[in-house]
Amino acid sequence: MEICFLKSRALDTLKNGLPQIYDKYFTQRDNSWLAEVCGENPFVKFRDVPDFELAPLDKGLGEGEILFRNCKILYKHLSFLTPRQAADERFWAGLCHGVFYDYLRRRHKHDTEEKRPTAKDIKTRFFFEATSITGIFRNSLSKCWWTGRAFYDATRSNVFEKLDIIGANDISSKISYVLRYPFTANPKILNGIVKFFEHFGAKGLGTLKNTLRPAMYELNKRGGAVVLDCLTEEEIASIMIEHVEKIFSQREQPATSKKKFFISINPNDTRTVELNSRVTVVSLRDGSRHIYKADNRLKKKFSDVFNELIGKKINSTVTLRDGKYKITDIT
Amino acid sequence: MKIDARRLYTYPILSDGRDDYKTCKFSAAINCDFNATDLFVNVNFSTDCADLKRLIGAGKAKYLLHVECPLTLYREIFSSADENFSCNIPLNRVKRNLDCLALIVLVEDTENFSCADWNSDFEQINFNLQHGSVLAYKNFKSLMLPDDPNIFKNVASIFSVYRLVADNAPCEVDLAHDKIKIGLASKDFDLYRRYCSRPEMQPILNAMIIFPALVYIFDELKVDGGFERYDGMAWFKSLTAAFKRKKLDFNDILNEENTSIKLAQEVMDSPLTKALENVALIFDAEDS
Known part of the structure; x- marks a missing residue:
């Protein structure tokens, strides 16, 4: 496979002309139009690499699973890139407009009438503006490479063991909550965060917005008082673990619980989750209630959740996104 | 990581801009x-x-x-x-x-x-x-740090000439990047591309495209706050280095006697002369 980067001037032509040309990203099945718009071959060969394919888009994998697999695939096959090269827009724009042009069109459903992108969507997905840490994690492919690199550990027999600990569930939120903090660029701090995930392992973190996000916020807050880089991995993990345990314990106090749903179910109820059922589940950990519609959208976006729910009877216990829940209503 | 002087600590910190310590530095x-x-x-x-x-x-x-x-x-x-x-x-x-x-x-x-x-x-x-x-x-x-444009073994220049999508758009100069970006209307760019690699055409194209862009750059730098606005850009560093190589002080840009058009000619080593000499070279060769 020939890896090319995009010439600077081609990059400028495409980005500046985006308001006029962005429709080509969903009307044109291949990238031959680029030469016409740029007035020349926009690519320069960088190097040859052994052929590889990104995670399949037609095998029913959920969004998280695709992203998770691509983190491993991209870093594994492009680990020769130096961080400096991987912070260069020409490389990622070259990959997105070159060998993975069609993949990205299908990945973001630009190939269907269903989801027409805006010029802003195209700019985010096919270009790379690393003027800040958030830019690195915005481009569809660079996000995977940098995540793969962050959690890669050559000293372990499974080099992606840390990524496996983080897990595929809702990985996009995990990346966004964790890696957007500049201090996670220190491997020791990131290792502490992996230990935090490991601690909750099978028990799970529940809704990340209510656990991981405040734990990262707490870590950032502590960083205002001490230099986090001077703490050990264990100390980093412990700050986060203690904070989340505190959150859990507060929720478990019935008298102060704001939204706790007590489970009371008729044992003779035989309703079963079918396609398009509306399913109410209650967390066994904190009593919080969630409602899912078991429709094709859920099947496509969160196949793991859909597959876990479908066919289950009322009162069944299901494992959804790191936590155990009881099905309390099906309509 | 930077520590803002306004960041509050619960105990005394020794640093310029803080008065937690009386005399120590x-x-x-x-x-x-x-x-x-x-x-x-x-x-x-x-x-x-x-x-x-x-x-x-x-x-x-x-x-x-x-x-x-x-x-x-x-x-x-x-x-x-x-x-x-x-x-x-x-x-x-x-x-x-x-x-x-x-x-x-x-x-x-x-x-x-x-x-x-x-x-x-x-x-x-x-x-x-x-x-x-x-x-x-x-x-x-x-x-x-010097940005190395050769990390992919590409050609280095502080200028990047690119093609605008429109046929008859006016030329654009954008300074807000590490390279100075010059956008040419698509027809102009195609003509530029056709001739830019011919050695005898390069001084002529430089005088037509790079020279006026450079005049514009010096005008921008002369404006209040121009240095502060652009001193983080790689092209600014390269330009400073170009002045240094010519034993010129970059801060002289701000001197009113140094007009932008004069500075651009100095840093480009008389671009008009070079261009006109090449025009003569091309036409004299055709005539003979």
Whole structure:
């Protein structure tokens, strides 16, 4: 496979002309139009690499699973890139407009009438503006490479063991909550965060917005008082673990619980989750209630959740996104 | 990482811009050098605070250099009990700039920490501090590193001429990037592309396209705050270096006697003369 980067001037032509040309990203099945718009071959060969394919888009994998697999695939096959090269827009724009042009069109459903992108969507997905840490994690492919690199550990027999600990569930939120903090660029701090995930392992973190996000916020807050880089991995993990345990314990106090749903179910109820059922589940950990519609959208976006729910009877216990829940209503 | 002077700490911190200590000072200076692969940073710390020195001597605190490049997710600390130490940073780990911060940091939990030089607000108070606590700091201006456009073995230039999508759009010059970007209408660009690689045409095209862009750049730099607005850009550094090579002072740009058109001709080595000579060369060759 020939890896090319995009010439600077081609990059400028495409980005500046985006308001006029962005429709080509969903009307044109291949990238031959680029030469016409740029007035020349926009690519320069960088190097040859052994052929590889990104995670399949037609095998029913959920969004998280695709992203998770691509983190491993991209870093594994492009680990020769130096961080400096991987912070260069020409490389990622070259990959997105070159060998993975069609993949990205299908990945973001630009190939269907269903989801027409805006010029802003195209700019985010096919270009790379690393003027800040958030830019690195915005481009569809660079996000995977940098995540793969962050959690890669050559000293372990499974080099992606840390990524496996983080897990595929809702990985996009995990990346966004964790890696957007500049201090996670220190491997020791990131290792502490992996230990935090490991601690909750099978028990799970529940809704990340209510656990991981405040734990990262707490870590950032502590960083205002001490230099986090001077703490050990264990100390980093412990700050986060203690904070989340505190959150859990507060929720478990019935008298102060704001939204706790007590489970009371008729044992003779035989309703079963079918396609398009509306399913109410209650967390066994904190009593919080969630409602899912078991429709094709859920099947496509969160196949793991859909597959876990479908066919289950009322009162069944299901494992959804790191936590155990009881099905309390099906309509 | 930078520490804002407005950041509140619960205990006294020694730093310029803070009045927690009455007379004691903390300072640090860094010197950098680099070769093709590494950046060598030498840092020299200095403090006249006997209590902080005592903590360092007892192994409870250290001098620490915190370096970070947010664009490549690089972050590392280097520490020592010595006032002077050096560290190597691979250049392929950093892009464009490196943020540096010098600190004195506790490396052991410390009880009853106090200093006679503290401001009267802290009189008679002792502090129990956790390791990692900042005792003194000095922010540095980001180190600007040469951006290497050849990382993919491509051709280097501070100018990038690109094709505008529209056929008859006016020429555009954009300075807000590491390269000075000149957009040409698509028809103009196609003609430019056809001739730009011909050596005899290069001085003519430079005079037509680069020269006016450079005049515009000097005009922009002369405007109030122009230097501050652009001094982080790679093209600004290259231009400064070009002036230096010609033994000119870059700050002379601001001198009113140096008009933009004069400066552009100096830095490009008489572009109009070169262009006209080549026009003559082309037509004389055709006539003969």
